[in-house]
Amino acid sequence: MVTIKDIAKAAGVSPSTVSRVISNHDRISSATSSKVKRIMEEMGYHPNIMAKSLVSKTTKTLAIMLPRPAEELFKDFFFGELLRGILTHSTIAGYDMLLTAATSPMDEKETVSRLVFGRRVDGVILLSSRVSDPLISMLDKQQFPTVLIGRTDEQAGILSVDNDNEQAAYDATKHLILQGHERIGFVSGPPNLTVSLDRMAGYRRALQEQGLELRSEWVVEGEYLQHSGYRAMTFLMNLQERPSALVVIDDAVAFGVLHGLTELGFAVPEDICIVSFNNIALSELASPPISSIDIGTYQLGYTASQMLIRRIVDQPSVHQNRVIIPHRLIVRESSLLSLPKRVK
Amino acid sequence: MVTIKDIAKAAGVSPSTVSRVISNHDRISSATSSKVKRIMEEMGYHPNIMAKSLVSKTTKTLAIMLPRPAEELFKDFFFGELLRGILTHSTIAGYDMLLTAATSPMDEKETVSRLVFGRRVDGVILLSSRVSDPLISMLDKQQFPTVLIGRTDEQAGILSVDNDNEQAAYDATKHLILQGHERIGFVSGPPNLTVSLDRMAGYRRALQEQGLELRSEWVVEGEYLQHSGYRAMTFLMNLQERPSALVVIDDAVAFGVLHGLTELGFAVPEDICIVSFNNIALSELASPPISSIDIGTYQLGYTASQMLIRRIVDQPSVHQNRVIIPHRLIVRESSLLSLPKRVK
DNA sequence: CTGAAAGCGCTTACAG
DNA sequence: CTGAAAGCGCTTACAG
Numbered sequence A, B: 001m002v003t004i005k006d007i008a009k010a011a012g013v014s015p016s017t018v019s020r021v022i023s024n025h026d027r028i029s030s031a032t033s034s035k036v037k038r039i040m041e042e043m044g045y046h047p048n049i050m051a052k053s054l055v056s057k058t059t060k061t062l063a064i065m066l067p068r069p070a071e072e073l074f075k076d077f078f079f080g081e082l083l084r085g086i087l088t089h090s091t092i093a094g095y096d097m098l099l100t101a102a103t104s105p106m107d108e109k110e111t112v113s114r115l116v117f118g119r120r121v122d123g124v125i126l127l128s129s130r131v132s133d134p135l136i137s138m139l140d141k142q143q144f145p146t147v148l149i150g151r152t153d154e155q156a157g158i159l160s161v162d163n164d165n166e167q168a169a170y171d172a173t174k175h176l177i178l179q180g181h182e183r184i185g186f187v188s189g190p191p192n193l194t195v196s197l198d199r200m201a202g203y204r205r206a207l208q209e210q211g212l213e214l215r216s217e218w219v220v221e222g223e224y225l226q227h228s229g230y231r232a233m234t235f236l237m238n239l240q241e242r243p244s245a246l247v248v249i250d251d252a253v254a255f256g257v258l259h260g261l262t263e264l265g266f267a268v269p270e271d272i273c274i275v276s277f278n279n280i281a282l283s284e285l286a287s288p289p290i291s292s293i294d295i296g297t298y299q300l301g302y303t304a305s306q307m308l309i310r311r312i313v314d315q316p317s318v319h320q321n322r323v324i325i326p327h328r329l330i331v332r333e334s335s336l337l338s339l340p341k342r343v344k
Numbered sequence C, D: 001c002t003g004a005a006a007g008c009g010c011t012t013a014c015a016g
Helices: A004-011 A015-022 A030-043 A049-056 A077-092 A105-117 A134-141 A165-178 A194-209 A226-236 A251-264 A281-285 A297-313 B004-011 B015-022 B030-043 B049-056 B077-092 B105-117 B134-141 B165-178 B194-209 B226-236 B251-264 B281-285 B297-313
Strands: A061-066 A096-101 A123-126 A146-149 A159-163 A184-188 A219-221 A245-248 A273-277 A291-294 A322-325 A328-330 B061-066 B096-101 B123-126 B146-149 B159-163 B184-188 B219-221 B245-248 B273-277 B291-294 B322-325 B328-330
Touching: A004 A015, A004 A030, A015 A030, A049 B049, A061 A077, A061 A105, A061 A297, A077 A096, A077 A297, A077 B077, A077 B096, A096 A105, A096 B077, A105 A123, A105 A134, A123 A134, A123 A297, A134 A146, A146 A297, A159 A165, A159 A297, A165 A184, A165 A194, A165 A245, A165 A273, A165 A291, A165 A328, A184 A194, A184 A226, A184 A251, A219 A226, A226 A251, A226 B281, A245 A251, A251 A273, A251 A281, A251 B281, A281 B251, A297 A322, B004 B015, B004 B030, B015 B030, B061 B077, B061 B105, B061 B297, B077 B096, B077 B297, B096 B105, B105 B123, B105 B134, B123 B134, B123 B297, B134 B146, B146 B297, B159 B165, B159 B297, B165 B184, B165 B194, B165 B245, B165 B273, B165 B291, B165 B328, B184 B194, B184 B226, B219 B226, B226 B251, B245 B251, B251 B273, B251 B281, B297 B322
Parallel strands: A061 A096, A061 A123, A123 A146, A146 A159, A159 A322, A184 A219, A184 A245, A245 A273, A273 A291, B061 B096, B061 B123, B123 B146, B146 B159, B159 B322, B184 B219, B184 B245, B245 B273, B273 B291
Antiparallel strands: A096 B096, A291 A328, B291 B328
């Protein structure tokens, strides 16, 4: 390993000078600078990142905290797209990403503590927001640069990027209502995630506004997994009174819903219509293609990285703490009751 | 920030003693140990990871080098699954993962140099193997702990996890032949990836072994993207003589193939049969469900992490350098010519 | 424009 | 069983 001292000796200058050449200090003669640079090149010098971090108290690294075990994570393609957005921006900005997954919920706080208090990272990105999350309050109390994908009620210091999920679900539901549906169900995600709650609220508002029935047995909570959508169907479609349309929390879940419906002998959209969220690449290729709310997943990730790094770089953060990424409904066959002519 | 010195002062011992308590040194009286531990707890001590790394010359971090820009990456769900495997094991083993994406190919070597020579990571995982990759030879020359998902011909020092892709493609092709097909095409990936080459070779062997025609216009090279499969169809299905079956390099591509065929008015499997690779979760839910070679993607990632960490921990590496993960063909409707009765 | 010195927070032989 | 000292590889006031 060639160090700054080796370069200094070879160049006949002091280590301080070499350090200054590396950091492009202004008051260095161009003669010294180019000589030192040449020698660094020749000797294959690479700065020791750890040593630099130790003194600069900065790591140029961001932690991505994966929600719960990695095990279940990437089954939902949403996260891949989110990571893609984060990674693209952070790479441009010169930051590395530390991917961490907690093995257990208790372990989660410990992991973050280790990274945050151990000064291993300069900021944290939380990929999903749970209701009253102890992690969030801890990071807020420490005033540690943090960006949350989602929302949090109490912590004002935390940055967040989100969609207007309430409005998005309202739009999805309204779309079904405009197609003539009056019995609309909701296949939701885990109720401890704010995104589930917000979408549920939008669904409710749309129904109430139109004076439509809000049946509790038409609302099914589950996970963000195909399996979950599949299971929801075995329940919902065996009810006495079945919904004629469904709002589904996520495309991966919608794939399961589709699968379940097919197996039970129901046709989409003829027997039942579907609108979902996230608009992953494959929803277009499903059969039938799935109508989905595009929430700008990539943009969500990209913006999260952007906000966080901005916050880290200029401390007095004059920027806004919360950004809402716009959504839009992509209508496809799954929600068009009878393809050529619209009902009503 | 509370440091080891603060703890030492508060406990009335020397910093060395505190350090030894932390690392569970044997010759420390249990009295001192418990006192120091109590005080650490009280004062909220967390070791500075950078300082520790600097002296221990170890980072407990692995770099995952993403193939080329993150931009195109997660569109293929294969990588999500791979990451899941890697992450699960590395978390268990107490290693963090640094996710790095190069903005450009030239930039790639620079990025790795920075991490490797800068002693930022203890090992590197390369997610895909290109033919005569300069990165691989560099890492091999440095004798830096590296595991490659794929294969490399020259570098004996590099660890690798792979499938027997030649045999896998042979199996896929043979399956189609056994269904009675004689005109079989191949929708491949980029020819600079070893996986593309290996699968191509297996496809060839199966055809030759049966004395079947090997038409160059039935072999189309592209990317690992849906789009690519779609485009391949507009070409292949406009030929005078069309294949009656296709081996497709990857499920995401197969989705594009399916999409293209549907648009062109061809039915699967009636008009053309398909077998693909990777067996991502959604291939089962396509319509028709796609026959696919399960290559144990998760296992591939898990094993990669395992081999690399083992290599890092006990230097004299007596373990094997190359591991092959078994594959198996999952037959679904897309390759069953006429569902109930088999042809021939 | 450049150098000597102190220090970032830890670990680890070397003594005792 | 414990402490003092040196050192990991860098940066940064402080002088000049």
